[in-house]
Amino acid sequence: MTTTPAIRAVNLVKIYQSGRGLPVPAVRGVDLTVDPGEFVAIMGPSGSGKSTLIHLLGGLDTRTSGEIWLDGKRADTLSESGWAVLRREKIGFVFQFFNLVTNMTVADNVELPALLGGASPRHARERREYLLGELGLTDRAAAAPAQLSGGEQQRVALARALANQPRLLLADEPTGNLDSRNTRDVLKLLSRVHRQGQTIVLVTHDARVAGLADRVVSLLDGEIVDDGAIVRRRGPGGTAGDVVELRG
Ligand SMILES: Nc1ncnc2c1ncn2[C@@H]1O[C@H](COP(=O)(O)OP(=O)(O)O)[C@@H](O)[C@H]1O
Ligand SMILES: [Mg+2]
Numbered sequence: 001m002t003t004t005p006a007i008r009a010v011n012l013v014k015i016y017q018s019g020r021g022l023p024v025p026a027v028r029g030v031d032l033t034v035d036p037g038e039f040v041a042i043m044g045p046s047g048s049g050k051s052t053l054i055h056l057l058g059g060l061d062t063r064t065s066g067e068i069w070l071d072g073k074r075a076d077t078l079s080e081s082g083w084a085v086l087r088r089e090k091i092g093f094v095f096q097f098f099n100l101v102t103n104m105t106v107a108d109n110v111e112l113p114a115l116l117g118g119a120s121p122r123h124a125r126e127r128r129e130y131l132l133g134e135l136g137l138t139d140r141a142a143a144a145p146a147q148l149s150g151g152e153q154q155r156v157a158l159a160r161a162l163a164n165q166p167r168l169l170l171a172d173e174p175t176g177n178l179d180s181r182n183t184r185d186v187l188k189l190l191s192r193v194h195r196q197g198q199t200i201v202l203v204t205h206d207a208r209v210a211g212l213a214d215r216v217v218s219l220l221d222g223e224i225v226d227d228g229a230i231v232r233r234r235g236p237g238g239t240a241g242d243v244v245e246l247r248g
Helices: 050-057 080-090 107-117 122-133 150-162 179-194
Strands: 007-016 024-034 037-044 067-072 092-095 170-174 199-203 215-220 224-234 237-246
Touching: 007 050, 024 050, 050 067, 050 080, 050 170, 050 199, 080 092, 092 150, 092 179, 107 122, 107 150, 122 150, 122 179, 150 170, 150 179, 179 199
Parallel strands: 037 199, 037 215, 092 170, 170 199
Antiparallel strands: 007 024, 007 067, 215 224, 224 237
């Protein structure tokens, strides 16, 4: 039996047409398959097309050409409202710049996706309490996003993305603004949900985050230049300091 990929992108291309300027090819023929339950980290220098690729996979931007299949269903041909339904039901998205609803509390920001997805108010509240607890945000539940630090807003955005227990978590640099303690909380939560079967595709610059992934995909100038499983070897000192190595 072959499993249906969670994501299959075929020759995906995005060319931005900006005003009178030259067209900018941001994603240039990406082929990417992600299995259910797999954790893939996307790395690459600034401007290499990481955000564009992850936005395309979540339907937040439209492709120029190529195909996107999610759970075996063609997705790139969906309308905006078709994508909105798909995201509500199946995808949690952590934006690079958080996109929290500014006039709602932290608690409401996290509960909203679960409620929109049809969870009971009690279930949505329990899920919110669990996620905020895991991310060290319990005492910020009544705050407005504007009262939070960048790192706190980023963790709220992750909690919101996971509120609905989405089949697919897409995240654009979810630890980009975090100090090391908060990064640790985020890493712990990501590994826990991954162990529970969560499919994750995330963009990161952080080797500790990439070290949790099953695979690292490297982008350069809009193309995949490396796509390899991670092999973990024990470091000399035992459990601490695992050596992470990329395999072609
Ligand atoms: N809305 C846009 N309009 C025009 N060009 C864009 C737009 N978004 C991104 N780009 C360009 O596409 C390329 C890839 O950008 P991006 O996907 O944001 O890269 P990364 O996330 O790896 O830093 C860059 O050259 C960037 O300037
Ligand atoms: Mg980016």
